[in-house]
Amino acid sequence: MFISLIYVSHSLIAREAQEAEIDSIVTGSVERNARLGVRGALLFTEQHFAQLLEGPETAVEEVMERIIEDPRHDQITIIERKPIDGYRFPDWSIVYWGNASYMDRKIATVLHKQDALNQAGQTAQLYELIQRMAQGSHDRDAPIGRPSTK
Template structure:
């Protein structure tokens, strides 16, 4: 049995170092998540991170412990965790990277919701957005919003 976890956090990354730091996050996460049999998707809006992680519960616990102590994040908030029948993502990837007000507002709205019902609705919207971005970034072979490295 696998679990799915969605968290959001505020970024502590400062320009102009963001690009290098996000590259380091992706490089480390790709190998580590594969070894832990974790899949999912990460978005970075230059102010927030949002991520869906799917895999064995112990692996998700290990990753969240690490993220919770990572100085690049603050206000790490798990907004959903549940059992799932199988993977819904083909691998782990960075699906979006950019400074878009819409994307940032979607993440900020989830962080701001105090009552469970409203947060649940916002979480469902965020999941759909992350899933769509994951599909598009795989089709494009790069994160949406980030210039290609050609």
């Protein structure tokens, strides 16, 4: 079974270390995700992460376990986990967007919402933006990433 999972989290990376740390995250993810058959999109806003992962359930869970153990962030909140029919981002092992500070309010809202109905709406908006970015139809920041090794 394939699943799609979206999480948001609060970054603990010091501003002066962000470029090197994000490069390390992306570089490590490209190889690991391709090997595991996981696809996804990562958004970083200097204060928050939002990531959509998709692929075989056991592989996505393995990646998520590593993410949860990563000391570079906390307040990790899985906001959506659902079965899917197949890859929606088949050409990427990871797609990354940085300097997306305009997204900080949306991610912070999702992290701190107690109202399930309102959070569902915010989650849908976040998913739609990540999907548009991964499909190349968002004009804010160009994605950085590498095609998967199918």
